[in-house]
Amino acid sequence: MSKKRKPLPQGLVEVEIEGLTHEGRGLAHFDGKALFIDNALAGERVRFRYTRLQRRFDEGVAVEILRASPERVAPRCPHFGICGGCSLQHQDPAAQIRTKQETLADVFTRIGKVSPENWLAPLVAGHWGYRRKARLGVKHVIKKGRTLVGFRERGTPYLADLSGCAVLHPAVGERLAVLAEAVGQLSIRDQVPQIEMAVGEAPCVLVFRVMAPPTDTDLAVLQRLGEDHDYHIYLQEGGVDTIRPMPGHQLDLHYDLPRHGVRLEFLPTDFTQVNLELNRLMVDQALDLLDPQPDERVLDLFCGLGNFSLPLARRCADVVGVEADAGLVSRAAANARRNGIDNVRFETADLYGDLAAEPWLRGYYHKALLDPPRSGALEMLDWLPRLGVQRICYVSCYPSTLARDADRLVNGLGYRMVQAGVMDMFPHTAHVESMAIFARSEE
Structure with a gap:
């Protein structure tokens, strides 16, 4: 009971x-x-x-x-406090990033028992309309007599009734009502649980998850939606392998890293950083701090599509990128070919598993870049000194695991935490992205 x-x-x-x-x-x-x-x-x-x-x-x-x-400050969004997408719009953006730096310092002290020799100035970019990737909930609410599209209410499982979103890219954030109206016209409106958005440099892709086949009339509604608002419409009937563009809607999504002469193509559901402007600043800072030299080899762990690997390869002798997702590895290699970069190779490996037989762990690397998920990179850390790594750039999306891993690197493996700081990848939320540089004591 x-x-x-x-x-x-x-x-x-x-x-x-x-x-x-x-x-x-x-x-x-x-x-x-x-x-x-x-x-x-x-x-x-x-x-x-x-x-x-x-x-x-x-x-x-x-x-x-x-x-x-x-x-x-006064929140810009009229839905703040109801919608769960943002939690800090009532705090000045400069104060938000200071709070995030304080959070990072706190976990370094409490969890990592470490402190950087120098604090980096926070990386900040635009505070509004920055989010280019998002998964939006969809629900036809009979009591309201209409369809809702957006994020969940704070603290409840229900979708918030949103007219717009100030942090989403304007292509979607200013048109939530348009999307809701279009879904409401579908015969399968009760069978569309989510819409995934992806925006690169070019127009927006919308992936409609459909639990039942759309009728010809439904397809006509989606076709008009795409034509009227420059959307490229994709349908997903099952797993990610079922995602297909509607006829004439195929789009090669991409984003550019202009300072490094790199263009990366990606699929709508591939992991990419949601904040393109901040991502460019992040890549620039990572390379400046890691400082790869023309005669050096660099190991890029959790490399994804090559967001760091390809810019690194422009500046050093050789790069090895390692990633668990075979699809991302394949697309990273294709990105290298498209960019004419031939001094990088990509390997598929579970970086949390047994790596003893991996051939790329038999080499020597001067430097390493780590960009792990929230779970961190603890399982990989003991390999780094064995590989000869003298300098590490660690990009983190979760401060607690960065602090835990910093403890191992500094107090267990003899590295120094030379620099650390936060990056405002998700303004108006409590999400903390950060970067830390570690170096061997003899460096």
């Missing part, structure tokens, strides 16, 4: 906000218990209402700001 959930306290409670959590919520205490409060900033005094009771902490949302932080 399930335990009954305690009823929420009624009325508003007044508290002082002591700081921000790593998820971007205000931290307070009341009646000896920690509180995590949405729409609150450090130093503020607020009245909040409870939204959830937990054993070790409670949750709430600030509904009255009695004393505002100087960092508080």
Whole structure:
């Protein structure tokens, strides 16, 4: 028999906000218990209402700001606080990135027991309309008599009722209502659970997930949607291998890294960084800090499509890129050929598995670049000194695993953390991307 959930306290409670959590919520205490409060900033005094009771902490949302932080700004989006896509639009962007740097410093101290010798200036780009990749939920809501397209409500499984989105690329962010209207006209509107968007340098691709075959009339609706708004429409009837463009809608998606003379082509569902402007700054900084020399060999782990491998190959003697996804490896090699780069090779390998038999681990590398997923790169770290790696650029999308891995590199393997800093890949969210440079003590 399930335990009954305690009823929420009624009325508003007044508290002082002591700081921000790593998820971007205000931290307070009341009646000896920690509180995590949405729409609150450090130093503020607020009245909040409870939204959830937990054993070790409670949750709430600030509904009255009695004393505002100087960092508080008016959110641009009218849906802020309801939509779960953003959590920090009420904080000035400059303060957001400072908060992220503080988060990184905190986990370095607590988890990694390390600190960089020098802090890098934060990398920042545009704060609005930056997101070029997203998976949007779709739901026809009978009670509303229409279809919704967008992100889920904060803290609930329901889709938010959005008229637009200020962080999505304008090709989609300004046309959510257009997409919703088009889906609402389909006979299979109840069988379209999501739309995936992908924008490179060229027009936008929309991948419609369809759980039932569209009729000829449905295809005509999608054809008009594409023609009217310069969309290239793809359909997905099953797994990613079933994704196909509608007739005449094929598009070779690509993005450019102009400083390095590189163009990378990708498929709509391939992993690419969502923020193209910031990605360019990130690649530039990584190469400047890693400083590959014309006679050096570089190992690029978790290389994906070659986002770092191909620019590296422009500046050094030889690059080996390693990635678990065979499809990405194939497309990385094709990107190298299209760019006329012949001093890079790509290998498929599970970088969390047994690598003892891998031939690329029998070579010598002067430097290495690591760009792992949230799980980090701990399983690979002990190989690096054995391979002769003197300098490492570690690009991270999750500060806790970067801190854990920094502990191993510095306190276990004898590297120094020379530099570290954050990158604002996802403005208005609590997501922290960062970069750290490690060097052998004798460097």
